[in-house]
Amino acid sequence: MFQTRLLSKSQVQSLITMSEVLDAVEKTFKGMGDGTVINPTKVNLDLGETASYPPYGGFMNAMPAYIGWLDTAGIKWAGGFFERKKHGLGYITSLILLIDPKMGNFKAVMDGAHITNLRTGAQSAISLKYLHPDKNIRIGLYGAGMQGHTQTMAISQIFNIEKLCVYDISPDAAKKYAEDMKNVVQGEIVIAKDPKEPADADAIICVTQSKDKFLKNEWIKPGTIVFPMGSYQECDDDFILSADKIIVDHVGQCLHRGALKELCEEGKISERNIFATIGEIVAGKKEIKRNKNERILCIPIGTGAMDIAVATIVFQKAESKGIGGTYEFE
Amino acid sequence: MSTLLLTRSEINELVAMPEVIETVEKTFKGMGEGDVINPPKVHLDLGDGNSGLPYRAGMNAMPAYVGWQKIAGLKFIGGWEGNPSKGLPYLSGMIFLVDPQDGRFLAVMDGTLITNFRTGAQAAVALKYLIKNPKEPIIGLFGAGAQGRTQALAVCTAFNVKELRVYDINLNASRVFAEEMTQKVNVPIKIMDKPEDVTRGCDAVISVTHAKNQFITNEMIGRGVTVLPLGSFRECADDLILSVDKIIVDNIEQCLHRGTLKAVVESGKLNRSNIYATIGEIVAGKKTGRESAEERIMCITIGMGALDVAVASLIYEKALAKGVGATFSFV
Numbered sequence: 001m002f003q004t005r006l007l008s009k010s011q012v013q014s015l016i017t018m019s020e021v022l023d024a025v026e027k028t029f030k031g032m033g034d035g036t037v038i039n040p041t042k043v044n045l046d047l048g049e050t051a052s053y054p055p056y057g058g059f060m061n062a063m064p065a066y067i068g069w070l071d072t073a074g075i076k077w078a079g080g081f082f083e084r085k086k087h088g089l090g091y092i093t094s095l096i097l098l099i100d101p102k103m104g105n106f107k108a109v110m111d112g113a114h115i116t117n118l119r120t121g122a123q124s125a126i127s128l129k130y131l132h133p134d135k136n137i138r139i140g141l142y143g144a145g146m147q148g149h150t151q152t153m154a155i156s157q158i159f160n161i162e163k164l165c166v167y168d169i170s171p172d173a174a175k176k177y178a179e180d181m182k183n184v185v186q187g188e189i190v191i192a193k194d195p196k197e198p199a200d201a202d203a204i205i206c207v208t209q210s211k212d213k214f215l216k217n218e219w220i221k222p223g224t225i226v227f228p229m230g231s232y233q234e235c236d237d238d239f240i241l242s243a244d245k246i247i248v249d250h251v252g253q254c255l256h257r258g259a260l261k262e263l264c265e266e267g268k269i270s271e272r273n274i275f276a277t278i279g280e281i282v283a284g285k286k287e288i289k290r291n292k293n294e295r296i297l298c299i300p301i302g303t304g305a306m307d308i309a310v311a312t313i314v315f316q317k318a319e320s321k322g323i324g325g326t327y328e329f330e
Numbered sequence: 331m332s333t334l335l336l337t338r339s340e341i342n343e344l345v346a347m348p349e350v351i352e353t354v355e356k357t358f359k360g361m362g363e364g365d366v367i368n369p370p371k372v373h374l375d376l377g378d379g380n381s382g383l384p385y386r387a388g389m390n391a392m393p394a395y396v397g398w399q400k401i402a403g404l405k406f407i408g409g410w411e412g413n414p415s416k417g418l419p420y421l422s423g424m425i426f427l428v429d430p431q432d433g434r435f436l437a438v439m440d441g442t443l444i445t446n447f448r449t450g451a452q453a454a455v456a457l458k459y460l461i462k463n464p465k466e467p468i469i470g471l472f473g474a475g476a477q478g479r480t481q482a483l484a485v486c487t488a489f490n491v492k493e494l495r496v497y498d499i500n501l502n503a504s505r506v507f508a509e510e511m512t513q514k515v516n517v518p519i520k521i522m523d524k525p526e527d528v529t530r531g532c533d534a535v536i537s538v539t540h541a542k543n544q545f546i547t548n549e550m551i552g553r554g555v556t557v558l559p560l561g562s563f564r565e566c567a568d569d570l571i572l573s574v575d576k577i578i579v580d581n582i583e584q585c586l587h588r589g590t591l592k593a594v595v596e597s598g599k600l601n602r603s604n605i606y607a608t609i610g611e612i613v614a615g616k617k618t619g620r621e622s623a624e625e626r627i628m629c630i631t632i633g634m635g636a637l638d639v640a641v642a643s644l645i646y647e648k649a650l651a652k653g654v655g656a657t658f659s660f661v
Contacts, residue, residue, distance in 0.1 A: 006658045038381055043372040045393040047430050054395055056430045062391040062404055064374040075391055077404045083432040093433030101376050101385050104410045104422030109438055111660040329440045330338050
């Protein structure tokens with residue numbers, strides 16, 4: 001009865017640009033602040049990432065959302081599995097499903113990995129747009145993988161990156177990153193030998209799988225904005241507890257996954273320590289008057305709302321260009 | 331890497347109630363034994379709650395891992411109150427299956443028919459452990475819609491039903507139901523004029539309605555009867571809920587906060603200590619179901635993603651074996 005559009009990863013890639021993603025992410029942050037986006041806390045299916053059973057070392061997150069400015073709804077079901085790397089696959093596996101909120105019919109099923117990478121980059125770039133009013137910026141980057149690339153692409157579209165210092169536990173990965181990004185980054189790219197080096201920056205971006213709290217409080221200078229984007233805790237407890245402002249994308253989610261999880265479980269961090277959400281800042285509900293010596297911890301860990309918004313733009317373009325397959329599930 | 335796509339009509343060709351009942355029973359057993367992972371479902375309010383959206387709808391995301399099948403999956407499903415009047419189905423749902431080793435998407439399939447089948451099967455499995463007269467039971471059914479049909483099919487598959495009584499607020503719906511289902515289940519179907527005629531002398535009563543008016547009263551339910559109120563709202567009177575001998579649920583957390591028990595829990599008249607057991611514990615042999623012919627038992631299943639994932643996996647394996655369905659490479 002209803003046609004569902006099917007889109008592969010390469011089709012999604014051909015249909016969306018970073019500047020469109022930045023636009024969608026900014027509008028969706030605003031919607032989150034205005035209350036026109038509905039984004040329940042994601043539900044995790046632990047397939048051995050932290051649980052002792054089952055033994056697969058992976059997880060899947062279910063992330064449904066409704067986006068008012070696009071009048072669209074859907075879900076991303078995405079996860080990470082180390083096993084995938086052995087087969088030459090990306091760490092992330094992901095599908096996005098879009099529905100028409102008026103009747104519930106399924107509009108599209110598409111690969112979600114590319115959208116996830118782009119929107120994760122765009123989330124930090126849009127946050128920085130509101131936290132760092134200067135056009136010029138110096139970036140410190142930990143993690144030279146796929147996420148490192150998309151973070152850089154997104155930031156370079158909004159800022160003039162004067163200098164980018166990158167560190168990766170794999171020197172080859174850092175070298176490849178520097179080669180890939182030399183035409184994206186406006187200024188110089190420096191490959192750090194010591195993990196301390198990238199911390200001397202206006203903004204520090206961490207996109208690693210690290211669990212060992214490698215980013216030390218004493219490395220982080222006054223005035224720095226830190227984005228720990230990994231699934232585990234990348235910065236040490238002292239920094240989290242002494243940062244002047246903590247800003248997150250989704251309070252419920254950020255307290256239970258990633259940088260704040262452990263301290264939240266220990267009762268050292270709670271909702272009261274969160275200064276604002278990014279949505280409140282973008283929507284103008286909370287003003288961020290920055291003292292230039294303030295150290296800010298900003299955690300856009302990722303919301304389904306961003307995925308559904310970007311996927312809807314992809315779907316609209318696929319419809320108008322006739323790209324992808326169609327299928328009648330009902 | 332290709333993903334199998336299955337339509338509702340393909341699933342309809344592949345699905346068989348006896349296998350669904352067997353799959354549901356094994357999965358309940360897994361829940362009781364602890365090898366099923368079923369996190370609480372997450373709800374997306376599209377106007378069925380306080381979101382202020384105009385769609386009178388909501389979606390649930392229900393992920394699960396089923397140990398005995400070594401499969402993970404997610405059902406995303408919701409109901410649109412306004413759809414039936416537009417000639418559209420009330421339910422809209424999809425199921426994804428992934429390989430838990432590496433997260434590959436194995437299948438994307440319609441989820442509505444599987445939901446109806448597993449909802450029927452979970453009642454049939456529960457009754458296997460709870461019904462007073464398993465030999466030739468008399469079964470009462472409230473609600474002659476799509477769910478009523480799969481309930482009838484499931485219970486008549488699991489038991490040698492002596493008589494199936496049906497009541498619907500829309501008499502015509504009951505007539506169409508009887509016409510359609512008598513052949514299918516090969517059981518005499520009686521259309522009843524009043525709800526109390528359904529329950530008089532019956533062994534079990536299954537309710538699948540949208541009622542909020544607590545029409546199943548305490549007086550209607552005699553000694554030894556098993557009641558399965560499966561609607562999302564309020565089908566049972568408070569004094570019935572508070573006076574039955576055993577309350578059995580599929581999932582304690584879910585059942586305390588939705589459907590039948592929600593209001594009595596919120597008013598403080600009932601709490602988790604009043605829940606006798608989960609169906610999983612009973613199927614796994616950790617708790618005894620019915621212990622006497624006198625007991626009045628209430629069994630409430632709100633539905634768990636694990637059952638959908640398990641049945642979807644059964645359908646997926648059959649589709650592969652028979653070469654049914656199309657494929658698409660998302661990656």
